[in-house]
Amino acid sequence: MPSTVVDKIEYDVEHRILTVVFQSGKVYYYKEVPQGVFISLRAARSKGRYLNKNIKGVYEYESSDL
Incomplete structure (x- = not known):
């Protein structure tokens, strides 16, 4: 189902990094x-x-803009 907030999600299994790209x-x-x-x-x-x-609030993160 499309999200009004999230544009795309990806996961790097080896490094256990979840990437979330927001519509913004x-x-x-x-x-x-x-x-x-x-x-x-x-x-x-x-x-x-x-x-x-x-x-x-559960996992540490870094952020950037596209």
């Missing part, structure tokens, strides 16, 4: 994210709600 163009790189969290995010009906509840 902001990119967040969440560190040490288990692959199961990525799978759950990808399957979530509301990507924004899942991010807020299970990822933001």
Whole structure:
């Protein structure tokens, strides 16, 4: 299901980095994210709600603009 907040998500299995690209163009790189969290995010009906509840404030991150 398309998200009004999230444009794209990617996961680097080797480095356990979850990349989230927001519709605004902001990119967040969440560190040490288990692959199961990525799978759950990808399957979530509301990507924004899942991010807020299970990822933001839980995992360290770096951010940049596209």
